[in-house]
Amino acid sequence: MEVVVKPLWPSEPPRGVGYGSLLRVERGIARRAMVIDGEPHLAEAAWQGDRVHLRGSHERAVERLRFMLALDDDLAPFHRAFRSDPLLGRVMRGLPKLRVLRVPDPFEALAWGVIFQLIDVQRAGQIAWAFTRAHGVQHESGLWTAPPRAAFENAAALEACGLAPTQARTLARVARVPIERAGTVSGVGEWTLAQLQLFGEGRYDVALARDVGIRNAYARMIGVRTGSVSEDAFREALDRYAPWQGLAAQYMIAIGWRSGARYESVHALRPR
Structure with a gap:
């Protein structure tokens, strides 16, 4: 099947490989393998x-x-509202085509979310990749699909790939319940559900105040010590961008890792 799309908002090839590192981007072409009706495509x-x-x-x-590429999302309202924002305006003007890079299936986002509860993102990525190599399917192109949902029901298999026993049991329980009941599983909280909503369901109005990485990026932007911004303060900062908190967070990540990133004005700290 082939289709040509003119995105509702200008687009460009993704700058990363997304959750699970299963997207490949080479020479301006993005490729992803996935299982459809039991077969890799x-x-x-x-x-x-x-x-x-x-x-x-x-x-x-x-x-x-x-x-995944959010090609049908109209981001114009977000850019109209915040392109002159003292915190994000400069990076929004510099990276106007930035998007949230999603995964193809809601459960996949939820599964990676449980694994990435680890503060050590590099270690979480290694576990996710080990589990993919052990239980995913390699397409003839060389790309790997995410493991099937049934594979995540096996806590022992998850532990064998390095996941801590508590998280392995949580993920195994999550794999056995309907996606809409994920929040009832012990060990699945606000942060993990936000990963499902943002990367698996395409929502932008998500609760990310507990995301330590984004919170630290925000701290760098306002020139304070990482770890010093409370969840409540960060929630208030994100809520300024409602209902686009998820996209605002992506811009915080894009600029907050760079040293010297700062607000354009101290007035940005004032609630609005």
Whole structure:
């Protein structure tokens, strides 16, 4: 299947590989393998001018990649509202095409979310990749699909790939319940549900105040010591961008890792 899309807001190839590191971006072409009806399929996207050319071996694979890249999201209201914002305005003008890079399936986002509860992001990535290599499917292109949901029901297999026993049991329980009941599982809290909502369901109005990495990026932006911003203070800062907190957080990550990032004005600290 092939389709040409003109995104509602200008787009560009992703700058990262997303949750699970299963997206490959080379020479302006993004590729992702995924399982559809029990078989591995490949979808890819190529940017040409203001159009994105999508093609894949299955219609649903193309649809899922289109969702991953947020090509149908109109981001104009966010940019109109905040392009002059004293905190994010400069980076928004510099990176106007930045998007949230999603995953093709809600459960996949939830599963990676449980694994990435680890503060050590590098270690979490190693565990996710080990589990993918052990239980995913390698497409003929060389790309790997995410492991099937049933594989995550096996706590012992998760532990064998390095996940702590408590998290392994949590993830195994999550895999056995309907996605809408994930919040009832012990060990799944606000942060993990936000990963599901932002990366798996495409929502932007998500609660990210407990995300230590984003909170530290925000701290760097306002010129204070990392770890010194409370959850309540960060929640208040994010709520200034409602209902676009998830996209605002992506911009905080984009600029907050750089040394010297600061507010353009001290007035940005005032609630509005």
